[in-house]
Each structure stands twice: as C-alpha cells, then as structure tokens.
Amino acid sequence: MAADWLGSLVSINCGATLGVYQGEVSSVDQSSQTISLRQPFHNGVKCPVPEVTFSAMDIKELKILEIRSGSNGVTKRSVLDPSAPSTGYAGRKDKGGGGAQGNSAPVTVPGKTEARAHDGGMSPSQNYSKSYGERHADIANQGKVFRRRHNSWSSSSRGANQVTPKKNGSKNGQMKNRDDECFGDGMDDVLDEDFDFEGNLALFDKAAVFSEIDSSDRRGNGARSRGTPAEQTQSRYRHDENILEAKPVVYRQITVPQPGAKEYSTDSGLVVPSISYELHKRLLTVAESYGLSLERRLEMTGVCASQMALTLLGGPNRLTPKNVHQRPTVALLCGPHVQGAQGISCGRHLANHEVEVILFLPNFVKMLEAITNELTLFGKTGGKQVSSVKDLPDTPVDLVINCLDSHENTFLRDQPWYRAAADWANQNRAPVLSIDPPVSGQEQAVEAKWSLSLGLPLALPERAGRVYLCDIGLPRHVFQEAGVKYHSPFGCKFVIPLHSA
Known part of the structure; x- marks a missing residue:
C-alpha cells in the first residue's frame, strides 16, 4: 500500500x-x-x-x-x-x-x-x-463555468473538481454573471505575476510630495491649512520646538564678583561659574547667620550625596526586595573635619537604604562635635566602623566614598593613616566618589571618578573626575548678600551634572 x-x-x-x-x-x-x-x-x-x-x-x-x-x-x-x-x-x-x-x-x-x-x-x-478533462466537459455541457481562483481559499482547501455550491433561487443567473465579471478570463495571467514592490516604491518621490504639501500649506491653499490668514503665516514648529518664547533665553543667569578659573554648564546649557574658596566660606557664613546651621547643611549634604551614590550603585535595578542576596557594599573613608562629618551623614542614609556601609575613621583624642553626633546616629543603623586600614575589605567593593581631604588642613596628607587609606582606595579598583573635594596646589592623593560640589562649584582639577553640583538649600538672598547674582540651575533635581565649558 x-x-x-x-x-x-x-x-x-x-x-x-x-x-x-x-x-x-x-x-x-x-x-x-x-x-x-x-x-x-x-x-x-x-x-x-x-x-x-x-x-x-x-x-x-x-x-x-x-x-x-x-x-x-x-x-x-x-x-x-x-x-x-x-x-x-x-x-x-x-x-x-x-x-x-x-x-x-x-x-x-x-x-x-x-x-x-x-x-x-x-x-x-x-x-x-473521471479525469479532469472529462469532468470539465460534463460541467460545460450543463451550462456551468468553473474557474480556478488564485490566492484564494478555494484553490488551497478544495479539490480542483469541487465547485462552490450555489444557492437555489431566482438570482442564480445574476450571481453567475457577477462571478464571471470578477473572475473572468485574463485574471489568471495577471495573478500569476509577482508584484514588484521595490520598483513601485521607487516611483514614489517622497521628498517631492512633502515639498509640495509644505508649499501648499505656506500658500494657505492646502487642505491642512487651519485658522485665520494671519495665523497661517506663522512658522510651523516641530514636536520638540512647540514652545513659544516670549523673550530670548539667558543662559548666563549666575554672575559672581570674582569668577574662578573654570566655567561649567548644565545639560540645559545654563552657565555655572566656579568660585574661590573664600567666596564659598562667605556663603556658608551668611547662611549660618540666617539659621542654616552646620547640622542642617550636613543633613542636606548627606541626603543628596546618598541619593547620588544610590544611583551610581544601580538604583531600582539593584536595590529591590528580590535582590537581597546582592546587597551593594560601600567603603566610606573619612577624616576628622567637616568633610568627614558630611561623609558619615551620607553613610547613615545609605545604611538606612539596605546598603552595607564600612566606615573608616581613625581614632583621635579630640574630634568635632558634629562628627561625634554623626557617629552616634551612624551606630544606630547597624553599619560597620573600623579605625585601621587592615580592617577594610581585601576584595573590591562597589563604591568608595572619599572624605579624607579638608579645605583648610592640608597637613593631614603627611600622616600615615591618610597615606595608607589613599593607597587602599587607589588599589581597590572600585570607582571613587569624592564629596566636597578641596582645591589645593598639590595633586589629589585619591583619583576620583565623580566629585560632588556644594552650592557653587570650585575650580577642581582633572583628577577630580566628572563634577556634579549639590543643592544644600542656600536661599537666593544669601547669594545676593555675598555679592552673587543667582538663579537656581537645579530645576526639578537636587543633584545635577556639570560639563566643562
């Protein structure tokens, strides 16, 4: 068979x-x-x-x-x-x-x-x-014409000898005539030829058609014309230009009495000039006289720095309830000064967001009251504190936050604990984020990938990496009293990137 x-x-x-x-x-x-x-x-x-x-x-x-x-x-x-x-x-x-x-x-x-x-x-x-010829002759003798239709269900799902049954009634003749008109002679040859889509598309000149449509719209004769003749003469805007400006945009909205050595710009093009450290101290002194104390500035700096660090660690892609087995690890290197207190505040907020924080702070006989308060709060988060470089991890961590340097006390770089911590950070192969790095004549001991400035940026060297600006909540009146014409460049964010002009 x-x-x-x-x-x-x-x-x-x-x-x-x-x-x-x-x-x-x-x-x-x-x-x-x-x-x-x-x-x-x-x-x-x-x-x-x-x-x-x-x-x-x-x-x-x-x-x-x-x-x-x-x-x-x-x-x-x-x-x-x-x-x-x-x-x-x-x-x-x-x-x-x-x-x-x-x-x-x-x-x-x-x-x-x-x-x-x-x-x-x-x-x-x-x-x-019967053979196909015999069946066709029988159908022709009965006055019925059968035509095979290409590209239809009838030719693929029925045999060649199976004719679609017709309805009984007086309209059979009219239906037959309409079928002959739709599927008459000559259709088989046309349907057997493949349609040349590429050749037909090449005949369409899209640029010429759109040019004709635009010229018709400008004349006000096209079907797309809307509004009064005065409105039709106005310029047409793209989807990203549909913002009517009442006056030109001023990109230099911040001016300082003594510009620094560098100028930066935001993503939107606003110019942010750098300032000297003297003007930076003047801004902080005026702010403190109006009630913006050091504790409030430390809290604001810690929140903004931790928010930036969480983004660098992966943000919502890394810190999820389903990813509890891959908690990021951050090594925090701090010194006995205000910059160190800012780092401890940042570490406290990171620990509150389920980040494993290892705080390095050497033992000192006398420390600032701000550091003591921040250490007390940090101890309540469950973070780890070490005083020796030997207790830091031997394997690479996810992020290193550098707060070893001070704006005023540059003699710390000569101490053994500072050099040991800087060498550990450079050899750990983890990216480094520096918070409020100073501007000094000496080259920075720890090469950073990102640096976070406060209020207005300092003229940081190339070794400081990419510069970001943090809003620590200084009111506009504080800038005006310090001689700075200020308009906030932050928009809807508290931390923005800066680009070298």
Whole structure:
C-alpha cells in the first residue's frame, strides 16, 4: 500500500522549529515509520539536498497536494481534512501531536478502501472516477463555468473538481454573471505575476510630495491649512520646538564678583561659574547667620550625596526586595573635619537604604562635635566602623566614598593613616566618589571618578573626575548678600551634572 503514494506531492508541517516542507514522495518505510521527499522545498525555498527523510515523530501535519497514479496515468489533487479519521498511511499516528495522520485524513487510492469526504457527503472514488478533462466537459455541457481562483481559499482547501455550491433561487443567473465579471478570463495571467514592490516604491518621490504639501500649506491653499490668514503665516514648529518664547533665553543667569578659573554648564546649557574658596566660606557664613546651621547643611549634604551614590550603585535595578542576596557594599573613608562629618551623614542614609556601609575613621583624642553626633546616629543603623586600614575589605567593593581631604588642613596628607587609606582606595579598583573635594596646589592623593560640589562649584582639577553640583538649600538672598547674582540651575533635581565649558 505504501507504494501507491510514491510520486505524490505532499506538504509536511514539522512545527515551528523545523518548518514546512513540500516535495514528491520518493519512499515510504512502514517498518521505520519514515517518509522521504524528492526535490524538497523548505518554507518555500528549494533545499540544497536532493532528498529529505522525515520520521513520524517529527510530523505535525501532512497534506497531500497531488496524487499521481502510475497504473492509469490519472493525476488527483486534494488537501487532507484535519477532522477526518486517520486511516491509510502506516507511518502516521492516531494522536495529533505525534504524527501527521492525527491532523489529516487520507485521500482514497484506486483499489483501496474508500473514506467519506469532509464536505458534500461525496466519496473520493466519486470525485476521481473521471479525469479532469472529462469532468470539465460534463460541467460545460450543463451550462456551468468553473474557474480556478488564485490566492484564494478555494484553490488551497478544495479539490480542483469541487465547485462552490450555489444557492437555489431566482438570482442564480445574476450571481453567475457577477462571478464571471470578477473572475473572468485574463485574471489568471495577471495573478500569476509577482508584484514588484521595490520598483513601485521607487516611483514614489517622497521628498517631492512633502515639498509640495509644505508649499501648499505656506500658500494657505492646502487642505491642512487651519485658522485665520494671519495665523497661517506663522512658522510651523516641530514636536520638540512647540514652545513659544516670549523673550530670548539667558543662559548666563549666575554672575559672581570674582569668577574662578573654570566655567561649567548644565545639560540645559545654563552657565555655572566656579568660585574661590573664600567666596564659598562667605556663603556658608551668611547662611549660618540666617539659621542654616552646620547640622542642617550636613543633613542636606548627606541626603543628596546618598541619593547620588544610590544611583551610581544601580538604583531600582539593584536595590529591590528580590535582590537581597546582592546587597551593594560601600567603603566610606573619612577624616576628622567637616568633610568627614558630611561623609558619615551620607553613610547613615545609605545604611538606612539596605546598603552595607564600612566606615573608616581613625581614632583621635579630640574630634568635632558634629562628627561625634554623626557617629552616634551612624551606630544606630547597624553599619560597620573600623579605625585601621587592615580592617577594610581585601576584595573590591562597589563604591568608595572619599572624605579624607579638608579645605583648610592640608597637613593631614603627611600622616600615615591618610597615606595608607589613599593607597587602599587607589588599589581597590572600585570607582571613587569624592564629596566636597578641596582645591589645593598639590595633586589629589585619591583619583576620583565623580566629585560632588556644594552650592557653587570650585575650580577642581582633572583628577577630580566628572563634577556634579549639590543643592544644600542656600536661599537666593544669601547669594545676593555675598555679592552673587543667582538663579537656581537645579530645576526639578537636587543633584545635577556639570560639563566643562
């Protein structure tokens, strides 16, 4: 029985992974449950190999496109019905997921058992009892014209001899005439030709069409013109330019009495001049006279610096409830001065956000009251405090925050603990964030990737890395009293990046 299928054209669907194959059946092995196709096509492309063999386990659906019988020379075309019972081909399985027979039904071969067709109640032996020419002559003698339609469901899902049944009634003649007008002679040749999309697209000059539309809009004659003639003469704006400005933008909104050695600019183009350390102290003195005490500035600096550090550590991508096994580690290097107190405040806020903080602060006989207060608060967070460099981690940490330097006391760099901490930071291979770094004639001992300035930036060297500016809450009147014409460059943020002009 397997030899009766040799030479037939079939379509085998092997699922989404292997794809669809079409070709002529060259062999069917019932013992090994395999079928081979000669001159196969894979997903519409001719295969480089002359023959492909399929196992019944890989076949999801098998459709018979054409049956060729070598005994009587009759060619039969059919498409299998997935809902029909499974009989005939020995290599197919009864279950839908295992073989092709579960999703298709056989077409009756002459001399074999006949099965009922899916629609019309006709058996395949009745459909294929005559050749195609004989059936066409019978239909023509009855006054019925049948035309095969390309690119339609009728040519792919029904046999060539199956005619769409017509409704009974007086309108059969009108329906036939309309079918002849839609699917008359000459349509087959047109539909067989592939449409040249690239050639047709090349005929469309998009630039010329848009130029014509724009010129029509400017004249006020186009269909897109709206409003009064005076409104039509106004300039048209892009989506990112649809902001009507009453006056030109002033980018230099901050002026200082004695400009520093550098100028910076924000992302929006505002110019931020650098200031000297004397003017920086003047601003802090005026602010403290108005009630902005050191404790309030430390808290503001700690919040802004910790917010920047959390962003550098990964932000919401790293600090999530599902990522508790990968808590980031931050090493905080502080000295016995105000900059050290700012770092301790930053470490306290980081520890409150589930960051593992290791605070390095040497033991001193006398420390500032601000440092003592910050250490007391930091101890309540569960953070770790060490006084020796040997107690710092041997492996790289996620971030190093440098608060070793002071604006006024430059002699700290000569002390052993300072040099040991700076060497550890340079060898740890972790990125360094410096908070309120000083400007001095000597080169900074710790090379930073980012530096955070307070209020207005100082003229930091290149070794300070990329400069960021922090808003510590200085009122505008404080700047005015210090001789600075000030307009806030922060916008909706408290920490902004600065670019060298």
